Amino acid sequence: MSAEKSASWSYAEQLPTEDEVLLRARERSHELGVPAVSTGVAATLTVLAAASKAQTVVEVGTGAGVSGVALLAGLPGTAVLTTIDVDVDHLKAARESFADAGVATNRTRTISGRASQVLPRLTDGAYDLVFIDADKPSTPTYVEQATRLLKPAGLLIVNNALNHDKVANPAARDEVTTVMRRVERTLREDERLHTALLSTGDGLLLAVRR
Template identity: 45%
Template sequence: MTDSEGGPHPPTASPGSALIDYAESAIVEDDALLAARVRADELGAAAVAPAVGALLALLARTCDAHAVVEIGTGVGVSGLWLLNGMAADGVLTTIDPEPEHHRAARQSFAGADIAPGRTRLINGTPRDVLPRLADESYDLVFVDGPLIDHPRHVTEAIRMLRPGGVVVVHNATADGAVADPARTDPPVAAAREAALLIADDERLLPVVIPLGAGVLAATKAR
């Protein structure tokens, strides 16, 4: 395409990408979160986008979360956002197999003046830890980590959720690949399976939210 003087039009962003850019730019993170992001960069640990973090805080506050499980601690970025939305006496149980991540997360929580009793960091694989957590005892479960594990983790999350609780799945779209029928590789297939587990459960009311890498959230019937 050309402009009125015959030159090429400058590229323009699609309306969808412009909205996502705006959603991200609208979130201002405090010093504790910014410091946690520096730790994430140093360790090469993935962290949720600011808008996804803000969504986690909103959902935690909406369901008056007192007990939350996070699958995939990272360096504490998503944990800080969850704690920001949780009740003042709420406890975050966060699971990660990497001791280095937990050390960094403790620094992140301390930097935000989070009382030690408000976090329970479990160093272990979710496969081993989740079955030991009680049925219908948690207000929110945040599923992060490798896509290939999402179906197993979603199944456990649904079991652990109390009525009225919320499950949140990060990167539920596999970076958009779930919409491409040609993509049948195991991680993408696992993302589709996790989404179907939620869609087929009549107790759950789901929605896909196009923030960050794509978020699938669902609330459990009371």
């Protein structure tokens, strides 16, 4: 990356001002050692949630709730976030983050379990937005489930799509890098979808049904 490109990326990441609620959710993430979405990604999630006017959202990988708080900030007040995590301590911290954000308890459904076992239990074509940010090697499975869950015109968002700048490096062939390349190509080559890869944060892959 050129120095100018790198400076532009840092500039964009530093622009959003996060409120106390998001900062406290970041503190919980830090205490638990769980990586949260970047500042730029959090701001983008809020914008996409608001633009989509989604009423039903699935998040795969709750963490301590940074991305959930960012999504809820943009969603209409009637929207419900269903969020899945295998780690009960992460879910407990996320519930604290949602309460801290003043979100009514009936607007979040926190589900504990492996996403590969939970996602198949969710209803076909019932969701407006799916955000994927969990164990990266399983991303293709989650994307496949997301395409089943999404309503027509529903929005799919995949975090870490650039995998620490390795996806763009042809010499990098580790598992997660290969998986992220394959997911991007599969979605891009699917004629039913419009896709875009944003370089925000660690890369956000977007797909929406035509």
